[in-house]
Amino acid sequence: MKELEVAIQLRESGNLEEARSLLLKLLEQQPLNPSVWYQCAWLHDVLELEREAVPYYKKSLELGLQGEERQGALLGLGSTFRTLGMYEEAKLIFEKAIKEYPERREYQIFYAMVLYNMNEFSEAMSILLKQLAETSNDEGIQDYRKAILFYSDKLDSKVE
Template identity: 75%
Template sequence: MEDLERAIHFRESGQLEEARTILLDLINQDSMNPSVWYQCAWVHDVMELEREAIPYYKRSLELELQDEERQGAYLGLGSTFRTLGMYDEAQLIFEEAIRTYPDRREYQVFYAMVRFNQAAYSEAMEIILKQLADTSNDKGIQEYKKAILFYSDKLSRIWD
């Protein structure tokens, strides 16, 4: 779809209003195309119109958006909910994303942010520490990986 590619190019080059105009027109022309809805959500997010992005993300997922775009829509919607203080909604989206794509670590990290916002500090830290230990190539982190993982769920414990 030529217009969709043009809109993506405009978004990527910072011509956000132009991208938004094209995408809104495309939704009117082809309301069943999940990629158009996703790109429209994305451009609203980039324009800091988070609240307006939500229905576009939701519709793209309802229309069975696929592959990388679907993964991006989960992240975008969950992150948008979080930034708007809609923590319970964000939690549900990230839990679904984690179930659907268990190997995508970014969902764990954003989920930890949500849990922090919900004052579940120990759980948030545990998630982050596990992600750090499992993904860091830093020599010191790897040297102490076993200890980091051991303490990740025992941060409040006081050892006698």
Template identity: 60%
Template sequence: MNDLEQAILLRQEGKMQEAIELLQEQALQEPDNAQVWYQLAWAHDSLGLEREAVPHYEKALSLALSGEDRAGAILGLGSTYRTLGQYAQAKVWFEKGLSEFPENREFEVFLAMVLYNLGEHAEAMKRLLVQLVDTSRDKGITDYSRAIRFYADQLDRVWE
């Protein structure tokens, strides 16, 4: 088992500080290893150290991080920015995630949260309603899916 695998195992076992120490050593030895920076960000985030996680997410994303890990890092960075109240930056990252990974519905949901934070309530609600209709197996939701989808972007309209 190499150091990166060991650090991931430590993180999964909840031994975040040990994982961080191992990953920091590895980052010094392999500064261009995107996985090391991503895992370092993840471990900091897991400890509630959001501000410390940001530069690690950014470093990982500036390197050759790809696939599911890239999607996870984009979501992690956007979510971290949102929790820090940096809503404009969060929105940029969630939109980037949607652009790169349009099939990943979690970006729509997290984008809806940041749109709410930005006061864009109608757009946030629309996105959540569409996700609800697209993913629910609940009979009541599926029975009314056409109506819910129709009203999703007309929440403020009054019919007379």
């Protein structure tokens, strides 16, 4: 798998076209390797070729990508769908990711972005406020953590 490591290093060092060439060659040699498909998707995203990245992400997941790579592919695919304005598809991917990896808070944040794009502002803000209250080390936010959590899903409520 040395060549795949080389392709990743090329991507990380900014040699994107060289990495792309190597990854496409690897894909021909190892068409059933989900990691190669995932790295191709990632590289296309870095190259701002989002539409081209989608089938690579999908194929990597179909081939049974596992572990950290699977988590990255779900985030990448959902984020790419969102960037392309494919909000329903993005929403479904992030809902699946949240169910599969509830401890990974980054899915919640990207899900909130999708909800914002879908004009579901209250739910998006609620998610963000909860994540902020639960993860911030800021003393002021922690002082008001209970209030932030209490109001996170009551933003449209007002006292009559």
